[in-house]
Amino acid sequence: MTLHTDFARAAKAAEAMYDLPPFGNVSLLHMTDCHAQLLPIYFREPSVNLGIGDMLGNAPHLVGERLLKHFGLQPGSIEAHAFSYLNFTEAAKTYGKVGGFAHLSTLVKKMKASRPGALLLDGGDTWQGSGTALWTNAQDMVDACKLLGVDVMTLHWESTYGADRVKEIEEKDFAGQIDIVAQNVKTTDFEDPVFKPYVIKNINGVPVAIVGQAFPYTPIANPRWQTPDWSFGIRDDEMQQAVDAARAEGAQVVVVLSHNGMDVDLKMASRVTGIDAIFGGHTHDGMPAPTVVQNPGGKTLVTNAGSNGKFLGVMDFDVKNGKVVDFRYKLLPVFANLLPADAGMAAFIDKVRAPFIEKLSEKLAVSEGLLYRRGNFNGSWDQLIVDALIAEMDADIAFSPGFRWGTTILPGDTITMEHLLDQTAITYPWTTLTEMSGETIKTILEDVADNLFNPDPYYQQGGDMVRVGGMQYSFNPTAAMGKRVDNMMLHGKRIEANKVYKVAGWAPVSEEARDSGPAVWDVVARYLRGQKVVRQITPNMPKLVGMDGNPGIA
Amino acid sequence: LITPGMAQAAWNKAAFDAKNMESALGAIGAGKPADSADVQITAPDIAENGAVVPVGVVSNLPNTEYVAIMVEKNPAMLAASFEIPAGTVADVQTRIKMGQTSDVFAVVKADGKFYMTKKEVKVTLGGCGG
Amino acid sequence: MASPMRIRAAAKEGVTEVRVLMSHPMETGQRKDSSGNPIPAHHITELTAKHNDKVVLSAQFGPSVSTNPYLAFKFQGGAKGDKVVVSWVDNKGESRTDEVQVS
Ligand SMILES: [Mn+2]
Ligand SMILES: [Mn+2]
Numbered sequence: 001m002t003l004h005t006d007f008a009r010a011a012k013a014a015e016a017m018y019d020l021p022p023f024g025n026v027s028l029l030h031m032t033d034c035h036a037q038l039l040p041i042y043f044r045e046p047s048v049n050l051g052i053g054d055m056l057g058n059a060p061h062l063v064g065e066r067l068l069k070h071f072g073l074q075p076g077s078i079e080a081h082a083f084s085y086l087n088f089t090e091a092a093k094t095y096g097k098v099g100g101f102a103h104l105s106t107l108v109k110k111m112k113a114s115r116p117g118a119l120l121l122d123g124g125d126t127w128q129g130s131g132t133a134l135w136t137n138a139q140d141m142v143d144a145c146k147l148l149g150v151d152v153m154t155l156h157w158e159s160t161y162g163a164d165r166v167k168e169i170e171e172k173d174f175a176g177q178i179d180i181v182a183q184n185v186k187t188t189d190f191e192d193p194v195f196k197p198y199v200i201k202n203i204n205g206v207p208v209a210i211v212g213q214a215f216p217y218t219p220i221a222n223p224r225w226q227t228p229d230w231s232f233g234i235r236d237d238e239m240q241q242a243v244d245a246a247r248a249e250g251a252q253v254v255v256v257l258s259h260n261g262m263d264v265d266l267k268m269a270s271r272v273t274g275i276d277a278i279f280g281g282h283t284h285d286g287m288p289a290p291t292v293v294q295n296p297g298g299k300t301l302v303t304n305a306g307s308n309g310k311f312l313g314v315m316d317f318d319v320k321n322g323k324v325v326d327f328r329y330k331l332l333p334v335f336a337n338l339l340p341a342d343a344g345m346a347a348f349i350d351k352v353r354a355p356f357i358e359k360l361s362e363k364l365a366v367s368e369g370l371l372y373r374r375g376n377f378n379g380s381w382d383q384l385i386v387d388a389l390i391a392e393m394d395a396d397i398a399f400s401p402g403f404r405w406g407t408t409i410l411p412g413d414t415i416t417m418e419h420l421l422d423q424t425a426i427t428y429p430w431t432t433l434t435e436m437s438g439e440t441i442k443t444i445l446e447d448v449a450d451n452l453f454n455p456d457p458y459y460q461q462g463g464d465m466v467r468v469g470g471m472q473y474s475f476n477p478t479a480a481m482g483k484r485v486d487n488m489m490l491h492g493k494r495i496e497a498n499k500v501y502k503v504a505g506w507a508p509v510s511e512e513a514r515d516s517g518p519a520v521w522d523v524v525a526r527y528l529r530g531q532k533v534v535r536q537i538t539p540n541m542p543k544l545v546g547m548d549g550n551p552g553i554a
Numbered sequence: 555l556i557t558p559g560m561a562q563a564a565w566n567k568a569a570f571d572a573k574n575m576e577s578a579l580g581a582i583g584a585g586k587p588a589d590s591a592d593v594q595i596t597a598p599d600i601a602e603n604g605a606v607v608p609v610g611v612v613s614n615l616p617n618t619e620y621v622a623i624m625v626e627k628n629p630a631m632l633a634a635s636f637e638i639p640a641g642t643v644a645d646v647q648t649r650i651k652m653g654q655t656s657d658v659f660a661v662v663k664a665d666g667k668f669y670m671t672k673k674e675v676k677v678t679l680g681g682c683g684g
Numbered sequence: 685m686a687s688p689m690r691i692r693a694a695a696k697e698g699v700t701e702v703r704v705l706m707s708h709p710m711e712t713g714q715r716k717d718s719s720g721n722p723i724p725a726h727h728i729t730e731l732t733a734k735h736n737d738k739v740v741l742s743a744q745f746g747p748s749v750s751t752n753p754y755l756a757f758k759f760q761g762g763a764k765g766d767k768v769v770v771s772w773v774d775n776k777g778e779s780r781t782d783e784v785q786v787s
Binding site: 188217231443444450481510 | 598602679680
């Protein structure tokens with residue numbers, strides 16, 4: 001590693017960054033959406049994260065310079081690199097990779113040492129996102145979280161291992177060590193609770209309740225057949241009841257460990273009273289400071305802690321006379337080069353990866369350009385996937401789901417099987433080839449668009465727009481449901497409502513589509529082996545209408 | 555078993571067969587119910603499963619004697635109706651099928667007059683996520 | 685003969701909450717089988733719930749009610765050990781009656 005001057009400066013700054021002065025008497029550490037990334041990775045933050053309606057111009061719908069300005073971050077600083085996409089490639093070369101459980105572990109230990117009694121909360125999307133998590137049926141992440149010292153967690157993608165597996169982990173692996181909390185998961189018959197709604201932990205003599213909120217739309221965004229007897233939903237009435245019950249039980253601090261997504265958390269914070277802070281995830285927004293939400297009962301802090309193991313949130317509360325009187329919050333970026341690897345965690349990771357190393361290390365192709373996923377419409381990684389599906393499956397058009405996980409590859413780097421699995425490793429990876437009318441294609445795009453851009457956050461599901469290959473379209477986020485997508489074109493010709501097109505896709509959620517075709521990683525790997533070199537990719541973006549001046553697009 | 559002497563109305567075929575809201579409301583004798591904030595409908599914003607959508611109706615109107623649940627865009631609009639005898643709380647919940655995004659109506663009869671309220675429930679194709 | 689209903693009845697602060705899960709296909713009459721023949725409608729039409737012989741709820745169902753219907757309601761009164769009896773009939777004239785003790 002060259003000791004670049006920027007890096008030398010960063011290393012100095014790091015000491016200050018990670019020597020966070022303790023404050024108050026109750027500390028909570030928060031990680032979320034690591035998507036099973038045990039090793040350090042690159043992760044580029046989005047350059048498109050549009051907010052419309054009440055969300056326009058507010059966190060988290062700010063990108064690039066507008067984000068830096070909003071949070072008072074210095075352009076060109078290590079923090080600017082951590083929180084924004086700006087100057088990504090060059091800065092990534094300077095500062096190196098982020099995350100990795102061995103480095104995260106060092107940071108967690110450092111924070112716990114300076115903050116006795118601090119708990120580590122895990123917001124979910126922890127067991128899914130890598131080849132090893134998939135092949136070990138989540139066991140590598142379950143064991144890694146125990147070793148990391150997670151105290152309480154909630155769920156989203158965890159459920160895609162199936163209800164039985166989740167309960168097995170809760171009852172066996174986690175027994176006596178990690179609590180799964182989720183007030184909004186009920187049985188589909190009599191609506192009995194599936195998990196504890198909350199736990200109360202004593203931190204330095206202060207009873208602290210952690211209420212769980214699993215991802216409300218799990219059975220819609222992911223296959224319902226994986227959790228057929230569980231119902232989710234937002235259930236803010238029941239959230240209020242849980243908060244009140246925790247207070248009645250003596251909790252002096254009540255926080256929600258949420259996988260709602262940030263816009264939903266902001267709305268929930270405005271409606272439910274008595275919550276001191278919501279620690280949020282799902283939408284992968286790395287927010288340097290909490291949003292303070294007013295509600296009839298007072299104020300609630302809403303945070304969101306990014307993704308892929310890149311950040312650790314540190315919340316310090318000063319609790320006096322039975323209530324929170326002040327706080328300090330910092331979302332610390334985890335720079336692998338600035339935090340030495342924890343030896344125990346590093347040894348565990350080596351061991352758990354050993355049986356799979358050969359498969360993971362297969363070199364598929366060299367990428368000439370930057371490959372990333374995150375952004376409302378399309379990323380270069382997704383463009384590569386839809387290009388591969390069209391070529392390998394002889395399709396006219398290809399769709400790739402608007403997932404927000406998936407790591408970044410720098411220009412000139414080799415794409416390995418592991419990198420490809422970082423984009424695709426799910427328990428329902430099947431490809432589909434479907435004949436669809438132009439009308440059906442529009443219906444699908446409109447449906448997903450409303451899940452992303454409905455002006456009421458409770459109608460949003462928190463992913464990004466389905467990635468589209470082969471066809472072009474125009475898009476107006478502020479238009480009504482059914483009217484956002486227009487000018488659909490294929491090879492220079494208008495897509496006709498009644499004409500039939502061959503559409504490739506993957507990750508089908510319907511039970512009928514189980515085993516519909518080969519796994520997406522096999523199809524894309526075949527394509528990459530044939531290409532050997534992937535040229536610079538310009539993602540196919542819709543022509544946006546009405547978004548001039550929106551601070552959520554660079 | 556359903557026995558005579560319960561003073562229960564026969565199954566309202568005309569209402570269950572109605573093909574638009576107007577005739578469904580007509581068949582239950584509701585005419586054009588007034589909107590009322592004292593009638594509350596609970597249903598998910600987005601249905602997890604269009605085949606099983608939980609819907610609840612609470613009426614805070616005194617002497618509520620009848621509650622009906624209607625789905626505007628279902629082929630059979632009237633889903634269910636309930637007779638509320640004195641001593642029973644006007645608070646019922648059931649689960650209904652919905653083929654597509656639609657307004658769901660709660661229609662209530664209290665003191666001989668009809669009132670209603672509605673909520674949109676979205677039925678989505680699903681997929682994707684963060 | 686249809687499977688038994690699952691009924692829960694619980695009294696709390698002077699109000700008894702009854703929750704019922706019926707076992708019924710609730711076939712709409714709008715679907716076709718694999719060979720394209722229409723599947724005839726088959727759904728519960730009427731339901732009655734009684735507390736110690738007093739009717740506490742009567743309901744009419746159409747085909748839009750979900751398969752294996754769920755019903756929850758509340759009545760005033762009711763004490764531990766009281767009997768709650770629920771009956772339904774369907775459009776084919778089949779019927780079912782089950783009961784539970786208030787807990
Ligand atoms: Mn996630
Ligand atoms: Mn998620």
